[in-house]
Amino acid sequence: MPPIAGDLTTGDLTTDDGAPVIVRRSVRRSRTVAAFWEDGKAVVAIPAHFTKAQESEWVRRMLDKLRKQGERRTRGGGRRRPASDAALAEHAAVLSRTYLGGRAVPTSVRWVGNQNSRWGSATPADGSIRLSDKLRPMPQWVIDYVLLHELAHLLIAGHNAAFWRLLEAYPETERAKAFLEGVTFATSRGLGQDEGA
Incomplete structure (x- = not known):
């Protein structure tokens, strides 16, 4: 039985710069996976039916993609810039x-x-x-x-x-x-x- 839909904090998993990682399982998402920044957290959105192994693999891939993009996004699409x-x-x-x-x-x-x-x-x-x-x-x-x-x-x-x-x-x-x-x-x-x- 796959895990239920919803947000799941992945424990000690963080991005390279220490931001928390949230896995968001969605029943409306059938095949696609996405990653984005929200309120200073890295969110990886996956289908609810993914197994734990699929989740681990896709979280790793998507965090790598976020790292390569070199930018952090906050809710509303704005960029979190180093102001000071x-x-x-x-x-x-x-x-x-x-x-x-x-x-x-x-x-x-x-x-x-x-x-x-x-x-x-x-x-x-x-x-x-x-x-x-x-x-x-x-x-x-x-x-x-x-x-x-x-x-x-x-x-x-x-x-x-x-x-x-x-x-x-x-x-x-x-x-x-x-x-x-x-x-x-x-x-x-x-x-x-x-x-x-």
């Missing part, structure tokens, strides 16, 4: 563990308002990373790319082939680079700025 410098530093540690094997260990990570020509910067000598405030309204996968880019600079200072290989693990690298190039292009031509009504 402390939260940004915590997020940097998660990204380093996830994509760089934990090798990039910054001494400080902070938002700054004085970077007008760069999205981020890193100083390998002292291990500090700074991200431009202009990134705050951008999609989380773009912010994550810039943060990973700067984390990679703590390991390799230049933009050589070895540096770019470090970023290959992040699935949104090319997309984020294109996004930022588009923003730079539009901004340099005054596009997207309010011209008065």
